[in-house]
Amino acid sequence: MSRDLRGRAAIVGMATAGMGEAPGFSAMELLGQASVAAVADAGLAMSDIDAVFCATSAHAFPTMSVVEYLGLDARWFGGTNVGGSSFEMHLIQAALALDAGLCDAALICYGSNQRTAGGRLVSMSEPQWHETPYQPRHPITAYGLAASRHMHQYGTTRDHLADVALAARGWANLNPDAFARGALTREEVLGARMISDPLSTADCCLVTDGAAAVVMTRADRARDLAQAPVYVLGGGVAVTHRSIVAMPDLTTTGAAQSGPRAFEMAGVAHDDLDLVMLYDAFTINTILFLEDLGFCKKGEGGAFVEGGRIAPGGSLAVNTNGGGLSCVHPGMYGLFLIAEAVTQIRRQAGDRQVPDCDLGLVHGNGGTLSSQCTAILGSEATL
Amino acid sequence: MSTEPQTGPQATWERFLDEGRFMLQRARGSGEHLWWPRVATPSGETDLEWVEASGGGTIHAITVSRSRSGTINVALIDLDEGVRMMSTLPGVETAPIGTRVVARIETVGEAPRVVFDLAGGAGA
Numbered sequence: 001m002s003r004d005l006r007g008r009a010a011i012v013g014m015a016t017a018g019m020g021e022a023p024g025f026s027a028m029e030l031l032g033q034a035s036v037a038a039v040a041d042a043g044l045a046m047s048d049i050d051a052v053f054c055a056t057s058a059h060a061f062p063t064m065s066v067v068e069y070l071g072l073d074a075r076w077f078g079g080t081n082v083g084g085s086s087f088e089m090h091l092i093q094a095a096l097a098l099d100a101g102l103c104d105a106a107l108i109c110y111g112s113n114q115r116t117a118g119g120r121l122v123s124m125s126e127p128q129w130h131e132t133p134y135q136p137r138h139p140i141t142a143y144g145l146a147a148s149r150h151m152h153q154y155g156t157t158r159d160h161l162a163d164v165a166l167a168a169r170g171w172a173n174l175n176p177d178a179f180a181r182g183a184l185t186r187e188e189v190l191g192a193r194m195i196s197d198p199l200s201t202a203d204c205c206l207v208t209d210g211a212a213a214v215v216m217t218r219a220d221r222a223r224d225l226a227q228a229p230v231y232v233l234g235g236g237v238a239v240t241h242r243s244i245v246a247m248p249d250l251t252t253t254g255a256a257q258s259g260p261r262a263f264e265m266a267g268v269a270h271d272d273l274d275l276v277m278l279y280d281a282f283t284i285n286t287i288l289f290l291e292d293l294g295f296c297k298k299g300e301g302g303a304f305v306e307g308g309r310i311a312p313g314g315s316l317a318v319n320t321n322g323g324g325l326s327c328v329h330p331g332m333y334g335l336f337l338i339a340e341a342v343t344q345i346r347r348q349a350g351d352r353q354v355p356d357c358d359l360g361l362v363h364g365n366g367g368t369l370s371s372q373c374t375a376i377l378g379s380e381a382t383l
Numbered sequence: 384m385s386t387e388p389q390t391g392p393q394a395t396w397e398r399f400l401d402e403g404r405f406m407l408q409r410a411r412g413s414g415e416h417l418w419w420p421r422v423a424t425p426s427g428e429t430d431l432e433w434v435e436a437s438g439g440g441t442i443h444a445i446t447v448s449r450s451r452s453g454t455i456n457v458a459l460i461d462l463d464e465g466v467r468m469m470s471t472l473p474g475v476e477t478a479p480i481g482t483r484v485v486a487r488i489e490t491v492g493e494a495p496r497v498v499f500d501l502a503g504g505a506g507a
Contacts, residue, residue, distance in 0.1 A: 130419035133496035144446030
């Protein structure tokens with residue numbers, strides 16, 4: 001596999017907006033705020049942006065809408081929609097387009113007001129005709145099915161799922177931008193109302209507002225801009241299915257394919273990583289991705305998260321913003337994984353800062369464990 | 384076996400269901416079954432014929448969906464033909480993974496659907 005893309009492009013600007021609740025703002029206004037701030041963070045002007053990548057839950061043609069709203073003169077764009085993992089895909093696509101000279105400064109952006117707009121998950125996802133008669137409430141039905149199978153096959157328990165939720169809250173309590181903060185006990189997690197067995201309300205991500213944006217340039221230009229560059233070292237993707245019934249193995253996601261591709265391109269090993277950002281739409285996700293990305297063996301993810309291993313003070317820093325479970329989850333969460341990795345690698349994470357954080361993995365998930373997109377990001381020291 | 388009707392696989396399957404028949408597609412050459420009805424199997428076979436499902440299956444995964452509108456289970460059933468299908472067991476709240484089940488066609492409201500009962504008869 002080619003390593004040609006390693007370190008060729010970097011994230012040079014990043015911002016978030018409306019994290020948690022942003023009453024009175026539309027999805028596009030939040031996206032616009034984050035984009036304006038990310039461009040300024042890079043020390044660039046909006047007129048420097050000549051490529052845009054985006055996917056939203058609210059727009060049929062988000063690329064057109066964003067180009068118009070921000071007044072961009074885009075000579076390249078991408079709108080791949082693979083659910084919440086879209087933004088890891090966009091990151092890799094932007095690196096490719098920059099490296100090929102198709103553009104010079106790429107904006108990746110997302111915004112949603114779904115909490116204040118109604119408080120329910122907004123999705124444009126169409127029902128699958130062969131599933132509709134059984135009234136699945138996707139996404140949770142699909143994740144409940146996957147969790148039931150993991151428990152059956154590997155002895156994973158609701159206590160293990162609780163370990164994931166408690167670790168996320170532990171990190172959120174160190175992050176002033178996290179929406180769900182405050183004490184949370186194992187008893188409260190285990191006693192939460194069941195929604196789709198074995199998953200309860202405590203196993204589900206938040207429904208918040210929020211927007212994020214990153215700006216990317218080629219590495220040579222990145223060094224002359226306002227912030228320390230965060231380089232794209234590797235990326236890999238995989239799509240295994242659309243309907244949960246067609247998932248080849250309910251206990252193994254496409255992360256088992258996307259992860260090795262990303263590690264190969266980056267030329268790094270698991271022990272090199274300082275930070276691991278996993279798309280935790282549900283608690284079972286974290287366990288599945290730790291296994292599939294190779295941090296432990298298949299079936300051992302439950303035992304892996306015991307004893308606070310991924311919580312603050314544990315041996316592996318996972319989802320240090322508090323994750324989709326306790327920080328922010330405005331419908332599509334993928335760009336917030338990247339935002340946290342940038343924050344950590346820039347050493348701007350305050351109380352939750354991971355010491356000497358130079359190398360981070362971000363892993364996006366989309367659909368019903370359908371799309372898996374992995375990227376590895378690093379500081380100048382990792383080149 | 385049936386001759387191929389002149390509609391797409393989805394409409395054909397739904398017409399069979401309206402007649403009270405639970406049908407599956409099968410590739411003539413490879414013998415591979417297919418769920419749900421499509422124009423080709425995932426391995427690319429297009430020599431498809433319709434065959435009656437045996438109705439036997441095993442619960443592969445199951446979740447109980449609890450909401451204000453009620454409690455229902457949603458299950459993935461491994462059919463004896465080697466394909467996996469989403470369905471439900473209307474007669475029970477839930478059942479262990481690995482339990483043997485039998486298909487029947489249920490009509491509640493306008494459209495018929497394939498559901499499953501425990502093979503032992505409980506909850507049927």
